[in-house]
Amino acid sequence: MNPLEAVLILLAGAAAGTINAAVGSGSLITFPTLLAFGFPPVLANVSNNIGLVPGGIASVWGYRRELADQRRRLLMLGSMSVLGGIVGAVLLLTLPASAFAAVVPVLIGVAIVLVVVQPWIQRSLARRRERRGQAAAADVGPAAMTATALVGVYGGYFGGAQGIILVATLGTMMTESLQRLNALKNGLVTSVNTVAAVAFLVIAPSQVDWRIVALIAIGSSAGGLLGARIGRRLPQPVLRGVIVVVGLIAIVNLGRS
Template identity: 45%
Template sequence: MSALDLLVAAAVAMIAGGINSIAGGGSLILFPTLVALGLGTVEANVTNSVAQWPGYLGGVAGFRPEYRGQRSRIVRLGLVAVLGGTVGSVLLLTTPTEAFDVVVPVLVLLASSLLALQPLVTARLRRQDDDAAAGDPVWLYVALFLATVYGGYFGGALGVILVGVLGLALHRLKLANALKSALSAVTASVTVVVFGLFGDVHWGVVAVAAPAGLLGGFVGARIATRIPTAPLRAFIVCFGVAVSVYLFLRI
């Protein structure tokens, strides 16, 4: 990649990190950018996963006040995320590139659709939101495992899925949003280890995109409650649908 390509990757990674903290769906911006810069779909996916990892850590730092009293819950759910992320990332590396090329347009379209439906899910969760302590239903662990398998395999709009699952289970939307960042970070950490050891990661992109994503994730978490997310979400959804159509045509 040229210096200009790396600069573009860094700029988009910073935006993606902020988007992940504010509305979710940052992968729908960075992944197709890396493909457009010349990476193969699998290489772009693993590079995207590794590069965005610091952005998730920035989001966790920004939501830190929300984690008071949640240590045991984070540990329990985090262990499930480790298992799911491992299964998903290993599945990606053992899937033929040709098969992933066929599946990825569907995944991008699915992620875009989930992001579009997020306001409906959020509205429902807000109506049932309360501050009462809630236990963790058994189905939450099953749903979380399946969600993080998806996150390890592709990861687009994983945050949207996690907010929906956690919100429905815990009836606390603010806590669900904070836990989403923590569990996304856990899943991303697993993919960093697996992809870093066994995946075809473009480390030049990671070197510039990772710190940019960290900054974007932290800033995004700090301003998540201060800016309107609807226009940003609409742009990401439209962009994701366009990317999906493009990838379909490439098959």
């Protein structure tokens, strides 16, 4: 790794941390950058995952106000994220690198559609709960927990656009604002990345390049704080539009890879 590559990886980490906090899919910046510099795919994925953990923690701190009264949700869904993240990390180290390549663009495409129709779905859910007299806390049920675990598996395996998929999925089950869902997403994605990082360190420490980890960690930490500030100030329709645009760019980039 020469000095120019180190600077570019640092900048990619900052960009990824910013995008992850505000929207999601920051790995689609850092991971291709590492591949372009000739790092093996599994090593790049593992090192990138570990490096993004501090950025995730920074984004959670930035959204701490929106998370203050969602601790029950974060605890219940976070347990499923941890479980899914462990399974995904093990799959990464045992399955071919191309195993999920075909399905990832499809998942992101479905997530984009869900983000677009999310307001209509949430209004329908709210009306249904009113008729049945259900409390808002009931949205953390088996469906939400199962969906969170499955997204966790995906996140532990690859992670690109994990945040977009998670926001879109939970948004169809919870009558919440996009900002509060985004805050919850940051907490759950960070849980996935953290447990996957621990699994990688235990199972395959030889796949960790600590130079990459350090550069991405520094960049993503700064980016996570910045992204939280940006994301919290975006009006909900604008944030929704940004998520759709970033998701479409992710699909195009994955199609070229």
